[in-house]
Amino acid sequence: MSTSITKFGFKTAVSDKRLVGLWRMLAGFRLAYLGAVLGVGIAAALGSGNSLLLRYFVDDVLGQERFDRTLPLVGLSFVALALGQGAFSFLSGKLSARTAEGITRRLRNYLYDHIQRLSFTYHDQTQTGELIQRTTSDVDALRRFFADQAIGAGRIILLFVINFAALMSLNTRLALLSVMVVPLIVVMSLFFFRKVSKAYEAFQEQEAKLSTTLQENLTGVRVVKAFARQSYERDKFEQDNWEQFQRGRWLLTLHSMFWPSSDILCGGQMLGALVAGALMAINGTITVGTYLASTGLIIWLIWPIRNLGRLIVQMSTGMVSYKRVVELIKEEREPLDEGTYRPSGNVRGEIVFRDVCFEYDNGDSAVLKDISFRCEPGQAVALLGSTGSGKTSLVNLLPRFYEYTSGSLTLDGVELKEYPRHFLRQQIGIVEQEPFLFSRTIRENITYGVGREVSDEEAEAAARAAALHDVITSFPDGYDTLVGEKGVTLSGGQKQRVAIARTLLKDPRILILDDATSSVDTETEGEIRQALQHLMQGRSTFIIAHRIQSVMNADLILVLDQGWIVQRGTHDELMAQEGIYRQIYDVQARIEDELEREIGQTSEVSETSEVWEEVACVAL
Ligand code: UTP
Numbered sequence: 001m002s003t004s005i006t007k008f009g010f011k012t013a014v015s016d017k018r019l020v021g022l023w024r025m026l027a028g029f030r031l032a033y034l035g036a037v038l039g040v041g042i043a044a045a046l047g048s049g050n051s052l053l054l055r056y057f058v059d060d061v062l063g064q065e066r067f068d069r070t071l072p073l074v075g076l077s078f079v080a081l082a083l084g085q086g087a088f089s090f091l092s093g094k095l096s097a098r099t100a101e102g103i104t105r106r107l108r109n110y111l112y113d114h115i116q117r118l119s120f121t122y123h124d125q126t127q128t129g130e131l132i133q134r135t136t137s138d139v140d141a142l143r144r145f146f147a148d149q150a151i152g153a154g155r156i157i158l159l160f161v162i163n164f165a166a167l168m169s170l171n172t173r174l175a176l177l178s179v180m181v182v183p184l185i186v187v188m189s190l191f192f193f194r195k196v197s198k199a200y201e202a203f204q205e206q207e208a209k210l211s212t213t214l215q216e217n218l219t220g221v222r223v224v225k226a227f228a229r230q231s232y233e234r235d236k237f238e239q240d241n242w243e244q245f246q247r248g249r250w251l252l253t254l255h256s257m258f259w260p261s262s263d264i265l266c267g268g269q270m271l272g273a274l275v276a277g278a279l280m281a282i283n284g285t286i287t288v289g290t291y292l293a294s295t296g297l298i299i300w301l302i303w304p305i306r307n308l309g310r311l312i313v314q315m316s317t318g319m320v321s322y323k324r325v326v327e328l329i330k331e332e333r334e335p336l337d338e339g340t341y342r343p344s345g346n347v348r349g350e351i352v353f354r355d356v357c358f359e360y361d362n363g364d365s366a367v368l369k370d371i372s373f374r375c376e377p378g379q380a381v382a383l384l385g386s387t388g389s390g391k392t393s394l395v396n397l398l399p400r401f402y403e404y405t406s407g408s409l410t411l412d413g414v415e416l417k418e419y420p421r422h423f424l425r426q427q428i429g430i431v432e433q434e435p436f437l438f439s440r441t442i443r444e445n446i447t448y449g450v451g452r453e454v455s456d457e458e459a460e461a462a463a464r465a466a467a468l469h470d471v472i473t474s475f476p477d478g479y480d481t482l483v484g485e486k487g488v489t490l491s492g493g494q495k496q497r498v499a500i501a502r503t504l505l506k507d508p509r510i511l512i513l514d515d516a517t518s519s520v521d522t523e524t525e526g527e528i529r530q531a532l533q534h535l536m537q538g539r540s541t542f543i544i545a546h547r548i549q550s551v552m553n554a555d556l557i558l559v560l561d562q563g564w565i566v567q568r569g570t571h572d573e574l575m576a577q578e579g580i581y582r583q584i585y586d587v588q589a590r591i592e593d594e595l596e597r598e599i600g601q602t603s604e605v606s607e608t609s610e611v612w613e614e615v616a617c618v619a620l
């Protein structure tokens, strides 16, 4: 499996299970991590050395009254040990920061890339807030895990082992007395670990729900305002927020129950050990120097025990986030370059549907039923049908956004499933029903995804062809005008024209126009239709439109109803038959006539509204 490292520092084209497992997540940072743990260990050992030196100083220097050259040497050693301890702590902190930040940077990049490679079906079924939560807050919890807890674990174990060994070397009984509380702390921590894990998981889930609500509200703020639903939405948010507050409070309650209990246990342990040590010193079992040294060691022995519990509980949050991140990583990606067929050059564009049926994963009935038709290279196929009849679903099968359930769909005689998705999507240009523009300049939006350098002249020519140039030049910044949240807001029709210009530049072999002229006025539609006619030449085209005028020139017109093709043929053929097509034609022609007449006579408003009511009734 190839493992090319991109400039972003994450690997593409690697197994999607690559980052599963904490040790694997550490890949590339293991040395730094081990270095950080080692640094902590050395600092701990130097700290214990300090205590042992104290014993030597009290018993052998002060006790023996050796004030010759030993005294300054001991003094210097104290300074050297303290300096060494500081230096290694610093080094360890630096390495652990590098490990944690490096891992999370790579993880975030990886998840961003990964999310874009998941299938349409996955995105249909997953809430945006949930994905945001997992790539931000959960990754951050993992960062804390690697920065504090994973290094902390190494530190705690080393501190414990070193100080325990040092204490054992001084006095075995005292050492054993000092760790009596350890099993109790471990059992209690594991109990809280499970409790906190559950509480934190519930907390994260609720937070994801809250960010979904917020994100949906911000996106749909116009709808909220238009329907004057602010107070309803506020109440709904307040309710979610209250739930979040409850869960957060429970989490903190658990923490606040744990800390005092562990502090009491550890405090008791320390007191007990110090008193026992004092008694031993009074009895003469140990020297005064040993007692002084052991107090330092006991403090440094209890510290890791106390922190062990804290760490175990904190780790539970890291583990929950780790689980949530891994769930996302494990989602199957949509393979872009699989497929057994390796086409050379562009496709011709012969598309044949044979008894194609299709059903959405989350839907309960077939959306497309026994679809059969043929589109010769360069032909135009028009799809007409009421809303929800399956037009968009049908064209979405071509770039393999979704997989048809049964039947056969071939492009140039090869089954569509044999083609790599990436290749298909390069060959197909789509002007979507609701085009999406990025918060970038108009130029960037027009040249988006073209896959090659586009000169300013080319971009301008495409904009002219899409009847967009005049609109753009009316903005003070012209092609450099920012669109979207930070810049100007384009109208629905203008957005559609940006999408048309973008597709013109892409120059695909197969063209899909999903209601490309739905939100433009009749005059602009005329202009765009001309541009589209020009664009359609020599390309296989699928046109979805509601106006007969937009589809009448197509080589084949398919009328869809509830997923079935109910009528097919050219405009003339369909006009010669009884059926939906002729009904639509008649209604649309009549409406246009009447409208013209009404406008000509500047008639009363009430009559005009009758005509509009009729338009609405046709439900097309
Ligand atoms: P389409 O989206 O294909 O209908 O949905 P359409 O013909 O293009 O309609 P308009 O003209 O744009 O409005 C066909 C059916 O598929 C279901 C819809 O509920 C509809 O009944 N559907 C669509 C899903 O179940 N899931 C989807 O992601 C999209």
Ligand code: MG
Binding pocket: 391, 392, 393, 433, 514
């Ligand atoms: Mg549609």
